[in-house]
Amino acid sequence: MSGLTTKELLERFRVGDRRACAQIISFVENGAPEATLLLDELYPMMGRAYRIGVTGPPGAGKSTLVEKLAMECRRQGKKVGIVAVDPSSPFSGGAVLGDRVRMSSLFTDPEVYIRSMATRGSLGGLAGRTKEVCDILDAFGKDFIIVETVGVGQMELDIAEAADSTVVVLVPESGDAIQTLKAGLMEIGEVYCVNKSDREGADRMVMEIGTMLEMRAKNDGWMPPVVKTVATTGKGVEELFNKILAHRRYLEESNRLSERRRKVIRNEIERIIEERLREVFYHQPGVRKRLEEMVSDVEQRKVSPYQVADMLWKMYFGNEQRRV
Amino acid sequence: MKKKLRILIAKPGLDGHDRGAKVVARALRDAGFEVIYTGLHQTPEMIAEAAIQEDVDAVGLSILSGAHMTLFPEVMRLLKEKGADDILVFGGGIIPKEDMEVLYRMGCGQLFGPGTPTQEIVDYLKEKFPDRV
Ligand code: B12
Ligand SMILES: Nc1nc2c(ncn2[C@@H]2O[C@H](COP(=O)(O)OP(=O)(O)OP(=O)(O)O)[C@@H](O)[C@H]2O)c(=O)[nH]1
Ligand SMILES: [Mg+2]
Numbered sequence: 001m002s003g004l005t006t007k008e009l010l011e012r013f014r015v016g017d018r019r020a021c022a023q024i025i026s027f028v029e030n031g032a033p034e035a036t037l038l039l040d041e042l043y044p045m046m047g048r049a050y051r052i053g054v055t056g057p058p059g060a061g062k063s064t065l066v067e068k069l070a071m072e073c074r075r076q077g078k079k080v081g082i083v084a085v086d087p088s089s090p091f092s093g094g095a096v097l098g099d100r101v102r103m104s105s106l107f108t109d110p111e112v113y114i115r116s117m118a119t120r121g122s123l124g125g126l127a128g129r130t131k132e133v134c135d136i137l138d139a140f141g142k143d144f145i146i147v148e149t150v151g152v153g154q155m156e157l158d159i160a161e162a163a164d165s166t167v168v169v170l171v172p173e174s175g176d177a178i179q180t181l182k183a184g185l186m187e188i189g190e191v192y193c194v195n196k197s198d199r200e201g202a203d204r205m206v207m208e209i210g211t212m213l214e215m216r217a218k219n220d221g222w223m224p225p226v227v228k229t230v231a232t233t234g235k236g237v238e239e240l241f242n243k244i245l246a247h248r249r250y251l252e253e254s255n256r257l258s259e260r261r262r263k264v265i266r267n268e269i270e271r272i273i274e275e276r277l278r279e280v281f282y283h284q285p286g287v288r289k290r291l292e293e294m295v296s297d298v299e300q301r302k303v304s305p306y307q308v309a310d311m312l313w314k315m316y317f318g319n320e321q322r323r324v
Numbered sequence: 325m326k327k328k329l330r331i332l333i334a335k336p337g338l339d340g341h342d343r344g345a346k347v348v349a350r351a352l353r354d355a356g357f358e359v360i361y362t363g364l365h366q367t368p369e370m371i372a373e374a375a376i377q378e379d380v381d382a383v384g385l386s387i388l389s390g391a392h393m394t395l396f397p398e399v400m401r402l403l404k405e406k407g408a409d410d411i412l413v414f415g416g417g418i419i420p421k422e423d424m425e426v427l428y429r430m431g432c433g434q435l436f437g438p439g440t441p442t443q444e445i446v447d448y449l450k451e452k453f454p455d456r457v
Contacts (some may be wrong), residue, residue, distance in 0.1 A: 092355065096361055107368055107373050116360050
């Protein structure tokens with residue numbers, strides 16, 4: 001099936017062919033020339049799925065929980081897409097993507113589609129094209145898309161923009177770390193989950209999170225609930241899912257869902273324009289070469305980097321102002 | 325831009341020997357490939373379906389239980405049934421020479437026995453997929 005035209009690929013995609021979906025995802029993930037056209041074609045079919053982000057420290061039980069959340073969706077007759085992100089090795093560029101190990105009960109359900117992604121150098125806890133892969137699964141007809149981030153610390157917070165509802169998964173032992181987590185994970189969660197609550201200290205952890213959330217600057221009318229779960233047995237997962245649905249209702253009723261999505265669309269357009277500008281700029285004949293030549297002048301303090309940038313800018317934009 | 329080589333490493337059947345599969349997965353990662361590891365006790369149906377959804381170039385089966393003569397052909401059959409027989413099936417474990425020959429004749433990729441240096445496996449894949457990184 002490698003010789004298919006994009007048209008044939010799209011036709012198969014539209015009738016639910018999982019292999020076509022898989023190959024379209026690969027084109028997009030690899031930034032292939034066909035990618036933009038494919039995404040354009042699928043665009044009208046997107047925007048129906050609800051996106052749930054699952055994030056938290058390494059080993060907190062995210063994958064196990066994602067499996068159980070997906071089972072809960074399936075019980076309610078909903079179709080599920082899962083995107084599971086694991087880190088690429090900074091040394092080899094390779095990766096072992098192991099999240100599937102915890103999701104094997106879903107493998108042969110035709111209404112569940114799981115895709116593993118490597119970060120390939122992205123630092124925000126997601127892969128560079130995670131959003132687009134979610135878009136494709138959305139167009140493929142999934143009702144819910146669950147995204148598992150890499151095991152995060154406090155800086156990898158891209159999920160907050162990629163998801164409609166962000167679930168932060170902690171464990172009873174996260175207590176000591178919670179102070180340092182404050183800056184990151186404690187800001188982005190819309191639903192908190194104390195997983196591995198079969199272990200000691202879960203109740204105390206729930207209280208600590210609650211205290212922390214009360215101190216969090218509230219800018220809207222949603223107080224994030226804290227739910228105890230045992231992902232390995234499924235205990236508490238139904239309640240967790242219900243809280244996610246409650247958050248969804250809140251977003252929809254307060255009109256914030258469309259507000260958020262508009263913001264994401266705006267960011268996306270800006271990002272595309274910035275990428276193109278950068279590309280166009282550096283592709284101007286002579287720009288790269290001139291930049292390289294000027295490096296030693298800057299090194300010897302003959303000119304400043306700003307002056308070089310001004311000069312390169314004029315090569316392309318003429319005498320228009322650089323500083324706005 | 326070259327496409328990254330994606331490999332599924334799976335342990336079919338009841339076989340609990342997972343050291344070899346993990347060693348191979350890590351070696352392939354260190355060679356720069358993306359490896360999807362699905363863990364123990366997979367049925368051929370699960371493996372074929374995962375291979376398709378993940379759009380892998382190859383499926384590597386690790387079998388030390390003696391069930392290779394049923395499991396390899398079954399995974400290959402299912403991939404074919406799903407229109408995905410362009411995905412290479414290869415692997416390793418405890419597999420007698422005679423059985424290897426039979427499997428090769430059925431279209432199976434290279435099989436590697438105990439003690440194989442992992443570099444040999446990496447080299448094989450690089451040669452098989454010259455247009456991947
Ligand atoms: C360690 C070991 C165990 C450990 C396993 C620990 C673990 N988590 O893996 C334990 C103690 C649990 C165990 C248990 C059993 N074992 Co045991 N075990 C071994 C032993 C000694 C070494 C296996 C090993 O880990 N090798 C190290 C790894 C790195 O090598 P490898 O797996 O062979 O992988 C290499 C290649 O084969 C190849 N390869 C392997 N997989 C893949 C995949 C791909 C994609 C590729 C490209 C290459 C590749 O590349 C690797 C690198 O060179 C072997 C004997 C032997 N010398 O092989 C017996 C052996 C495999 N065990 C055997 C048996 C019978 C059992 C038991 C049934 C014993 C029993 N009666 O209880 C149980 C069954 C357990 C189960 N649930 O399946 C038999 C199998 C006989 C057969 N197939 O006909 C063997 C061969 C011993 C023997 N000579 O009888 N075992
Ligand atoms: N006791 C207990 N163990 C759990 C629970 N949930 C998950 N685990 C175990 O915790 C380990 C890690 O689970 P994963 O689901 O892989 O965790 P993860 O957060 O996805 O891990 P990374 O993706 O590597 O960051 C596994 O051994 C699970 O079986 C739980 O509720 N209780
Ligand atoms: Mg995980």
